[in-house]
Amino acid sequence: MTNEAVAGKAAPSRLDVRSLAKSYGAGAKAKVIIEDLTFTVETGEVVCIVGPSGVGKTTLLKCLAGLQPASSGTAAIDGRVIDGPPPEMALVFQDYNRSLMPWLTVRKNLMLPLRHLRLPAAETRERCNDALAAVGLEHAEHQYPWQLSGGMQQRVAIARALAYRPEILVMDEPFASVDAQTRFDLEDLCLKIRKDFNMTVLVVTHDIDEAVYLSDRVVVLGSKPARVLTTIDVDLPSPRDQITTRSLPEFAALRTDVLSLIKRPA
Amino acid sequence: MRKTLYVLLGVGTPVVLLAAWFVASAGSTNTFFPPLSYILERFQELWLFAHFSSDILVSLLNLVIGFALAAVIGVGLGFVLAMLPKVGGYVDPVIHFFRSIPPVALVPIFVSLIGFGIEMRIASITLAAVFPTLIATVDGLRGVDSTLKDVSAVYRLSTGEKIIRVFLPAAGPHIASGLQVSLQTAFVVMIASEMLGPSQGIGAMTLLAQQSFMIADMWSGIILLGVIGFIANMLFELGRRRLLAWYIGSRRLARAQ
């Protein structure tokens, strides 16, 4: 994968979330999930949103992806308010085993979102080849997702997003249900594709170490309802490395900062 | 090894049973159980091919047309009902009411409405066979994983793509089960519908033989119906295995793990 392959693609997008609120239900029975979230993901940044399970992270991503309407406030990409799935966004879902089409081979899964873009056949092929190469799954293109391990399935889901060439890639706890070794590999993959594919990346996670390792900035969410506790800039050196980066004293300090925020009773 | 055993059992069991019938009925003087050798003789005289186009083809054509219409209407209407949850809510009880009526009991309705012709037979087959497919389609579509719907929305698939490339395959296993029941229902109603009106068709011939005490002819009709039912089911199963290879494979793998 080279930068050449993605040349000609628009610049990565900027995501702007302003006073976003979300409740399920209406009237007296309304359940407030998100109360007044404001944060920004700058062009080309990797931002992690970290918060405990059940705080409303998936709900937030559904609002950002235009799958759920916000109750109030706005989210905007490059200044355009999101009111339906934005064309420049790709989303990687938490449940890899539910988000891939089991009746399609790996390659056909990658091709499905490209059909309506009406690209020349050669470009479709090239995009799929690049995406499969980026996640190291060229050999599995003719297999079905259910024939692959969990980590490989999540790589297929990431490849599908890459072939779509989004300007902003959003991932919902993408590595939560794979084993630790696979998880480290996927985290490094995430950093590599961000560089190669020139995207803005927003990752949601409940794992503080993961958030610090991946991010340029961490948005820490508190519960209930969800709100931003603080935003922490991560200025760890690049490129990051699972062993050296994680053993830096700065890394330990950052994760302690985040942890104490989350643990402290609000 | 195991597979060959199953194939042998599958082919062998009917052969053994037929042989037993053949031997046990040889020289039988019982009016109702004539020797199988005589039944087979009549089978050949009647069906190969004296009544082939006048009766066998007529019955098969009714079956195929009735089943095809039921399949198209069942899947199509199923999509409409599943996509319009409000309408579906009102229509559900009506569907389940009609579904609960034994299919054969629907035949007289059509006789009184449109008489005894071919149209009556096809309409009866279609109406009776539509419900299993319709209900299975609605169930299958309602059960489509919400994540797949979200994926389709995020990647901005068109409505047509969602229907053809996501919902239809996702509900495919359900729809196939419904179609299989529909096929069996269509077969039963095909025979039942021939018991009224002009005596044309395998069912009509079989009934006529019974009424005129031509017991061997009756048995030959029953054997023919059995053979046709068996072949129809086999063809269906072959098609299902082809189209749903992904589903069968994933289930097998899930069981093995």
Ligand SMILES: Nc1ncnc2c1ncn2[C@@H]1O[C@H](COP(=O)(O)OP(=O)(O)O)[C@@H](O)[C@H]1O
């Ligand atoms: N469609 C819905 N209707 C009502 N409540 C919901 C719905 N979806 C999620 N919730 C609730 O919203 C809360 C946050 O869920 P979620 O966004 O999935 O959290 P997270 O992804 O952070 O674990 C949970 O309490 C959940 O029960």
Ligand SMILES: [Mg+2]
């Ligand atoms: Mg979640």
